[in-house]
Amino acid sequence: MESVMSLKSAAAAATPRVSYQTLQSHHRLPLNPIFSTSRWSISLPMSDRYRGCIRAQQSESKDGSVTLSPVNESEENAVENKELEVGSNEEEVADSQGKTIRRRPSTGPPLHYVGPFEFRIQSEGNTPRNILEEIVWNKDVEVTQMKEKTPLAKMKKWVENAPPVRNFVRALRTSNLRTGLPGLIAEVKKASPSRGVLRENFDPVEIAQAYEKGGAACISVLTDKKYFQGSFENLEAIRNAGVKCPLLCKEFVIDAWQIFYARSKGADAILLIAAVLPDADLKYMIKICKMLGMAALIEVHNEGEMDRVLGIEGVQLIGINNRDLVVVANKFYFYTETFELDISTTKKLLEGERGQLIRRKDIVVVGESGLFTPADIAYVQESGVKAVLVGESIVKKNDPAQGISELFGKDISFVHSKEIAVSWKLLFRTEYSEILLAKVSWQLAWMHVWRISFEKMRIRSLRCVIVATLSFLSIMERTVGIRFVIDREECFSHNAQYEGDTVHVSFVVIKTDTPWHYGDEGVDLVINGPSGEHLHDVHDKISEKYEFVVRNSGIHRFCFNNKSPYHETIDFDIHVGHLTYLDQHAKDEHFKPVLEQILKLEEALYNIQFEQHWLEAQTDRQAIVGEGMSRKAIYKALFESAALIGASVLQVYLLQRLFERQLRTSRV
Numbered sequence: 001m002e003s004v005m006s007l008k009s010a011a012a013a014a015t016p017r018v019s020y021q022t023l024q025s026h027h028r029l030p031l032n033p034i035f036s037t038s039r040w041s042i043s044l045p046m047s048d049r050y051r052g053c054i055r056a057q058q059s060e061s062k063d064g065s066v067t068l069s070p071v072n073e074s075e076e077n078a079v080e081n082k083e084l085e086v087g088s089n090e091e092e093v094a095d096s097q098g099k100t101i102r103r104r105p106s107t108g109p110p111l112h113y114v115g116p117f118e119f120r121i122q123s124e125g126n127t128p129r130n131i132l133e134e135i136v137w138n139k140d141v142e143v144t145q146m147k148e149k150t151p152l153a154k155m156k157k158w159v160e161n162a163p164p165v166r167n168f169v170r171a172l173r174t175s176n177l178r179t180g181l182p183g184l185i186a187e188v189k190k191a192s193p194s195r196g197v198l199r200e201n202f203d204p205v206e207i208a209q210a211y212e213k214g215g216a217a218c219i220s221v222l223t224d225k226k227y228f229q230g231s232f233e234n235l236e237a238i239r240n241a242g243v244k245c246p247l248l249c250k251e252f253v254i255d256a257w258q259i260f261y262a263r264s265k266g267a268d269a270i271l272l273i274a275a276v277l278p279d280a281d282l283k284y285m286i287k288i289c290k291m292l293g294m295a296a297l298i299e300v301h302n303e304g305e306m307d308r309v310l311g312i313e314g315v316q317l318i319g320i321n322n323r324d325l326v327v328v329a330n331k332f333y334f335y336t337e338t339f340e341l342d343i344s345t346t347k348k349l350l351e352g353e354r355g356q357l358i359r360r361k362d363i364v365v366v367g368e369s370g371l372f373t374p375a376d377i378a379y380v381q382e383s384g385v386k387a388v389l390v391g392e393s394i395v396k397k398n399d400p401a402q403g404i405s406e407l408f409g410k411d412i413s414f415v416h417s418k419e420i421a422v423s424w425k426l427l428f429r430t431e432y433s434e435i436l437l438a439k440v441s442w443q444l445a446w447m448h449v450w451r452i453s454f455e456k457m458r459i460r461s462l463r464c465v466i467v468a469t470l471s472f473l474s475i476m477e478r479t480v481g482i483r484f485v486i487d488r489e490e491c492f493s494h495n496a497q498y499e500g501d502t503v504h505v506s507f508v509v510i511k512t513d514t515p516w517h518y519g520d521e522g523v524d525l526v527i528n529g530p531s532g533e534h535l536h537d538v539h540d541k542i543s544e545k546y547e548f549v550v551r552n553s554g555i556h557r558f559c560f561n562n563k564s565p566y567h568e569t570i571d572f573d574i575h576v577g578h579l580t581y582l583d584q585h586a587k588d589e590h591f592k593p594v595l596e597q598i599l600k601l602e603e604a605l606y607n608i609q610f611e612q613h614w615l616e617a618q619t620d621r622q623a624i625v626g627e628g629m630s631r632k633a634i635y636k637a638l639f640e641s642a643a644l645i646g647a648s649v650l651q652v653y654l655l656q657r658l659f660e661r662q663l664r665t666s667r668v
């Protein structure tokens with residue numbers, strides 16, 4: 001209470017309302033916050049008691065000499081000078097910034113010691129109102145002790161020696177692209193307050209390895225001991241066992257110190273809960289994460305928290321928790337541990353403008369908790385998530401890898417998708433190798449021309465020729481084509497990045513794998529948008545060309561379905577028409593008309609190329625069908641001749657027998 005009092009009196013001495021400034025000195029995190037009024041600043045030493053409310057802005061150490069390196073420009077800004085309104089105490093500060101729980105008991109801990117006696121005085125101020133509050137209050141005590149053991153200065157060395165950071169967000173995006181399903185963050189979770197122990201024979205490394213084998217993009221490791229029976233040792237062991245997936249440290253973070261600690265144990269990402277942390281802390285901690293190269297998964301549970309988080313710069317990853325941890329206690333200070341689960345929370349928070357803003361900011365949303373079936377996954381994917389965080393439903397399974405397949409309704413492991421990826425790549429390499437070459441040279445030339453010599457070039461026509469040639473080469477940039485063999489179902493994903501782009505799609509069933517059948521039965525194609533919305537479908541088609549305008553940017557799915565019992569070979573092509581260069585380069589008025597012409601030319605040529613590919617595929621089909629037909633004709637002729645010969649032989653034989661019999665009877 002002491003420091004709160006001193007803050008109050010300092011505030012009263014200056015003006016009724018005081019703001020504090022978080023200051024970042026060069027290459028050094030601030031040790032004490034500086035409270036400033038519009039007229040002067042007062043530097044206040046803090047006691048541990050007060051530290052909590054502004055803990056994120058400081059990186060305290062006992063000796064006060066912590067420096068972090070390397071630090072660059074943006075890191076220097078990591079703790080930007082941000083004025084925050086301070087009310088009468090820390091809770092008011094935090095409340096004004098929207099967090100929903102109290103960070104520590106406002107009237108001190110319930111136990112009081114007077115000489116040899118121990119009193120338990122329970123009041124509203126020292127009784128947690130919900131499970132999250134209880135966890136956080138305990139965490140506060142735990143972190144204080146841990147910090148004493150390992151001050152930041154010591155941890156700096158650990159962080160330096162930590163294994164390199166892996167890109168958590170990229171892993172999720174790639175997985176989403178690879179499978180067309182939300183990227184999976186699989187959770188290594190032994191127990192939880194709501195469900196008790198989930199798995200008795202709990203070997204964290206074995207589970208993590210099974211998750212990786214099953215196709216998880218990332219792994220979440222619970223490190224809280226008291227409520228989830230997790231540990232930092234688990235995190236470290238998983239990392240040291242050679243698991244390649246990026247790791248999320250699932251902790252109740254209340255202090256920036258914990259982020260450093262998580263990094264030192266090999267974490268690539270950390271959870272920050274919006275209900276626990278006020279905006280200033282979130283901002284600060286996001287910057288700390290950035291500085292350490294880690295991702296921050298910001299967890300929200302309701303519209304208010306989502307809006308707060310959407311207002312913060314630099315958020316890349318938002319988790320929507322379908323489980324309500326903030327269950328308000330009744331008047332007797334007991335909270336009911338219902339931990340209500342409602343997966344429509346994800347949908348609700350992604351509807352309307354919020355969803356649009358998230359797409360515009362290209363934030364990856366993670367659907368968290370309570371996901372058990374392929375229908376649950378489909379539901380949250382339709383709502384707009386690109387990733388899911390799953391614990392219970394897979395950790396409980398004997399074989400967690402199998403659990404992943406059951407959860408998604410299909411095998412999403414690498415082994416399965418490798419074939420497609422490889423054949424895609426091979427095709428790309430063989431059929432489009434020239435295009436790649438052209439693309440590289442185009443990009444090099446384009447940079448060179450624009451940067452260095454374009455302005456100085458005198459001969460106009462030469463300039464035009466270069467631009468035209470380069471533009472011609474650029475046509476090939478977005479070409480994707482693949483020929484693949486389909487058994488039952490095969491899906492492809494394509495990222496259409498800009499709304500308003502035109503996507504051209506074509507496919508031709510080149511051949512059916514049976515010499516006797518020339519399949520006029522075709523295949524089905526279903527096209528879905530990024531949130532799973534249905535865009536187009538065709539049924540039993542041998543070939544089809546279709547184009548549509550991108551309404552929502554993001555991953556579009558193209559799923560082929562083969563109902564025939566035979567394998568079919570399909571030639572599939574996508575082009576995305578986008579007028580990029582006009583926005584990027586046409587700042588110069590003189591070039592605008594030229595560039596416009598080039599773009600039109602580019603678009604025209606690009607359509608020609610698309611048509612050409614389609615015609616080629618048709619020709620291939622005709623050739624194969626023709627070849628098959630003539631083969632069939634030959635087989636037919638051979639069969640007929642064989643039948644004829646057979647019939648003749650039989651005839652001769654029968655005649656012979658007839659003659660022999662007649663001869664015998666005439667002799668008799």
Ligand SMILES: O=P(O)(O)OC[C@@H](O)[C@@H](O)c1c[nH]c2ccccc12
Binds near residue numbers: 187299392
């Ligand atoms: O086991 P589930 O229902 O699949 O949930 C996993 C995960 O979402 C959950 O463990 C979780 C989400 N947010 C948290 C915050 C702290 C601890 C745990 C969590």
